[in-house]
Amino acid sequence: MNNPDLIQLLNNYRKQQKCLIGFNVNDIYDLKAVALAAEEANCPVMAMTYPPVVELNSSLLCKKMVEGIQPYTKQPIYLHLDHSVSVDMCKQAIDDGYDSVMIDGSQKSLKENIAMTKEVVKYAESAGVLVEAEIGKIMGRDVVVKSDADFLASVDDVKAIVEEANPHIMAVGIGTSHGFTPTTPQIHFDRLSEIAEAVSVPLVLHGGTGIPDEDIQKSITMGVAKLNVGTIVHTTYMKELYNEISKDINGAYPPYLMKDVIPRIKNVVLDRLNAVNLELQY
Incomplete structure (x- = not known):
């Protein structure tokens, strides 16, 4: 099918x-x-592949997987390369038919981040592929955060990268964190508001697993048009599969196990899709 x-x-x-x-x-x-x-x-949904998935399978195989699964829904499935720190990986994904790529230069200097983003945007242009950039830091994993000033996206930096590199969408560090967190992430809505006022590009909120539904909804009213969800999907997958395997380790057979596991993963995904459709008032 031809996706919009x-x-x-x-x-x-x-x-x-x-x-x-x-x-x-x-x-x-x-x-x-x-x-x-x-x-x-x-x-519609976006299927995102993290670099280790691409390194293991190749971006071409990931594209073929989406093509093979697309008939299960009439809704578009957009394929996205998530958090790539490699310009070359982004270029390969573009060549292999991805709908969008993220070049993550947030751990680099602003100058390097702009240069990386600009190179990927230029390469993606003829293919009509969307490019996501990032300013600020999304906490969790191996990201080192020393203070609020260290992870919060600077409004001036966001403006600079948008004006100089022209990414189509911007991920901004505003207090969210990858994965499960011991406490609820404290989103800096004041900074989100300042960024949304400064640039017109759609904004991206990472760390969707741990963000309360109300905060997700509020961010959508403030310019966020893409939400990333990862940890809740793969932890559900691994836990449910482990539970099924544990029932009979010697007789465990993937097609039978996955018949029970896939619906449980689907329910978690559905829960997040419903979260962005809540009618909440502010």
Whole structure:
């Protein structure tokens, strides 16, 4: 199927205060769960591949997986390269048919970040591929954060990268964190508001697993048009699969196990899709 233009879709979403959710997937099974959830929720989704997934499988195989799963839903499944720190990996994903790529230069200097982003944007242009950039830091994993000033996206820096490198969407560090967190992430909505006023590009919120639904909804009214969700998907996958394998380790057979596991992953994905559709008032 021909998916609607992703760049235009996200520009429209920002204006309409709507949100596309990207789900990190690892193989054909959790990808199928995402497709089934998209069909049930009646909304487009983004399947995101983290660099280790691409390194293991290749961006070409990831593209083929999405093509193979697409018939399970009438809704578009957009394929996205998530958090790549490699310009070359972004270029390869573009060559292999990805709909969008993220070049993450947030751990570099602003000058290096702009240069990396500019190179990927230029390469993606002829293919019509969306490019996501990042300013500030998303906490968790191996990211070292020393203070608020260290992770919060600077408004001036966001303006600089948007004006000089022209990414289509911007991930901004405003207090969210990858993975499960011992305490609820404290989103700096004041900074989000300042950024949204300074630039018109759709904004991206990372760390969707631990963000309360109310905060997700509030961020959507403030310019966020894409939400990333990863940890809750793969931890559900691993825990549920482990539970099934543990029942009979010697007789464990993947097709039988996954018949029970896929619906459980789908329910988690569906829960997040429903979270962005809540009618909340502020």
